[in-house]
Amino acid sequence: xxxxxxxxxxxxxxxxxxxxSHVAAEYARRPGWAVRGVSRRTPRQATWEHLPxxxxxxxxxxxxMAGLGDxxxxxxxxxxxxxxxxxxxxxxxxxxxxxxxxxxxxxxxxEHVTLYQGGKAYGAHMGFFxxxxxxxxxxxxxxxxxxxxxxxxxxxxxxxxxxxTVLRPEGVIGYAVGxxxxxxxxxxxxxxxxxxxxQPLRFPGSLAAYDALYQVTDAELLARATxxxxxxxxxxxxxxxxxNGDQLRWRHLFPVFARHLGMDHAEPQPVPLAEAMADRxxxxxxxxxxxxxxxxxxxxxxxxxxGEFIFRSGFDNVSSTVKLRQAGFADCLDTEDRFLExxxxxxxxxxxxxxx
Numbered sequence: 001x002x003x004x005x006x007x008x009x010x011x012x013x014x015x016x017x018x019x020x021s022h023v024a025a026e027y028a029r030r031p032g033w034a035v036r037g038v039s040r041r042t043p044r045q046a047t048w049e050h051l052p053x054x055x056x057x058x059x060x061x062x063x064x065m066a067g068l069g070d071x072x073x074x075x076x077x078x079x080x081x082x083x084x085x086x087x088x089x090x091x092x093x094x095x096x097x098x099x100x101x102x103x104x105x106x107x108x109x110x111e112h113v114t115l116y117q118g119g120k121a122y123g124a125h126m127g128f129f130x131x132x133x134x135x136x137x138x139x140x141x142x143x144x145x146x147x148x149x150x151x152x153x154x155x156x157x158x159x160x161x162x163x164x165t166v167l168r169p170e171g172v173i174g175y176a177v178g179x180x181x182x183x184x185x186x187x188x189x190x191x192x193x194x195x196x197x198x199q200p201l202r203f204p205g206s207l208a209a210y211d212a213l214y215q216v217t218d219a220e221l222l223a224r225a226t227x228x229x230x231x232x233x234x235x236x237x238x239x240x241x242x243x244n245g246d247q248l249r250w251r252h253l254f255p256v257f258a259r260h261l262g263m264d265h266a267e268p269q270p271v272p273l274a275e276a277m278a279d280r281x282x283x284x285x286x287x288x289x290x291x292x293x294x295x296x297x298x299x300x301x302x303x304x305x306x307g308e309f310i311f312r313s314g315f316d317n318v319s320s321t322v323k324l325r326q327a328g329f330a331d332c333l334d335t336e337d338r339f340l341e342x343x344x345x346x347x348x349x350x351x352x353x354x355x356x
Contacts, residue, residue, distance in 0.1 A: 007032025008111070009070045010230070013055060013099055014077030015048075016041035018176040018219050019116060019169070023075050024048045026223035036068065038078070038099075044177060044294075056080065056091065061098040062105050071108040073230045074099065076115045076153075089145035096149050100156050110162045112230045115153055117146040117168045117239075124170075124317055125309075131213075132320040135168070135239040154237070163236040165229040167222065170243055170319060171310060173338070174219025175345050177296055183216065184342050186307035188352045190273070191261050193280050196287055196353075200264035203254045204271040204307075208314025210251050215243045215318055218333050228329045235327060241319035245332030250311070253336060260340050262355040273308040291353045 010027050014020040015037025024037040028047040035048035043050055053064030055078050078095045082088040096115070103110055123129040123140040130137065139147055150166055157164045173184040191201055203210050225242045229235045258265035281298045288295070347354040 008072035009034040009036075009068075010073040010075060011036045011038060011051075011065070011068055011071050011103070012075040012077060013038045013095070014079055015039045015046075015050070016043055017077060017079065018172055018174045018182045019222060020075070020077035021046075021176060022174055022219040022223040023077065023226050026220070026227055030227065034070065036071075038065070055095045055098050058094075058098045058101065061102040065099075065102040066106055068103060069107045071103055071106070072111045074103065074110060074113045075226055075230075076113060076149075085143050085145070089143065089148045092145045093148050093152055096152060100153075100160075104160065110160065112162060112236075113153060113157065113164045114226050114229055115149060115164065115166050117150070117166055119168070119170045119317060119319070120144060121146045121168055122319075124313070128315045129317075131316045131318040133241065133318070134320045135241060135323055157237075163233070165235045165237075166239040167225060167229065168239065168241045168319065169217035169222050170241075170317065171214065171216040172219055172222065173216050173342065175342055175349075175351075176219070177294055177351055181303045181306045183307065183310060184339070184346075185302050186273075186304070186310075187257065187339075188343055188346055189284070189302045190277070190307070191257065191263065192287060192353050193277070193283050195261065195263050195356075196283050200266035201254060201258040201261065202266045202271075203250050203268040203311065204273055204276075205250070205268065205311025206270055206314045207268060209311050210268050211249060212314055213247045213249060213316040213318050214310075214313075215247050216335055217243045218335075218338055221331055221333055224331055225324070225329055232328060238323075238327070240324040240327065240329075241321050242324060243319055243321055244335045244338065245321055246335050247318055248335050253339070256336060257339065257343075260343060260355065270312075273311070274304040277302070277304045287353050291350060293350045293353065296351075 012020045012024040015024045016039030027033045028035045038051045038053045054060040080091045122133040171183050255265045346352045
């Protein structure tokens with residue numbers, strides 16, 4: 001089954017994030033699509049219309065999206081971090097609800113909504129989950145904002161008559177600036193600072209995580225899957241895992257990264273990244289000045305907490321993508337090659353320093 005060639009008007013929320021920015025750009029490359037992106041942060045070099053709307057406030061959402069009466073597709077990529085499970089659910093369910101209600105108030109002829117989840121749907125944040133994870137696996141007992149958002153989306157879809165699809169990526173990597181929850185940037189910035197300090201590249205997590213199987217999802221591949229889902233009627237109501245299609249072990253990749261970045265490699269050394277890298281602002285600012293890097297506030301550059309969580313997850317993290325392939329989306333990427341390509345792109349665009 002192939003993607004149905006359709007065109008329409010799409011709005012992408014969270015368009016300032018690594019997922020949303022790539023999805024908006026992918027739709028903008030497709031002929032016949034009107035593309036708007038909603039985010040609080042003004043994006044760099046956007047090829048689509050940007051709307052600075054506060055989706056956390058129902059009134060602001062309705063006012064800011066009043067002109068979207070032509071929207072046929074919604075990509076719900078907005079996300080807000082909160083410290084507790086309850087607060088996380090409350091704020092992210094509100095973001096989705098306010099978006100859906102604002103589009104309804106605008107009279108948008110909505111046909112399809114794409115929603116994103118992730119490994120936490122299977123319990124990846126709990127310390128262990130059964131692998132390979134399949135979309136038919138039961139929910140875990142712990143409350144989860146993914147479930148609450150999905151339940152809201154399905155209820156509203158049934159009431160208002162639009163289609164919906166849920167995509168579950170893992171460890172998204174992509175070319176982006178100012179999107180801290182991005183594993184690519186965690187590694188690239190950590191390596192640049194280590195090199196500036198005259199240190200070899202060491203895996204900064206646990207030995208268990210160094211050897212465990214992991215997977216990532218390239219943001220460009222996820223964007224193509226999103227467009228596919230929006231144009232595939234048989235994807236209505238379905239949930240799909242989306243990854244590059246291979247697995248990795250950091251034990252194999254970090255020596256490759258070191259060679260590519262012009263560094264020595266050494267054995268792992270567990271480091272509390274959030275604590276250690278908080279004191280390296282001066283090193284980064286020195287690098288940025290020397291190489292004329294794109295100005296980005298240090299706190300917006302990388303989420304060290306995110307990187308520390310990934311690099312201390314000492315269990316296999318593998319999702320089956322069989323269901324997605326059988327449904328007709330068979331795109332895949334070699335993760336090692338893709339990391340190296342993206343490192344080079346970051347350096348070429350002066351997001352990170354070039355390798356010597």
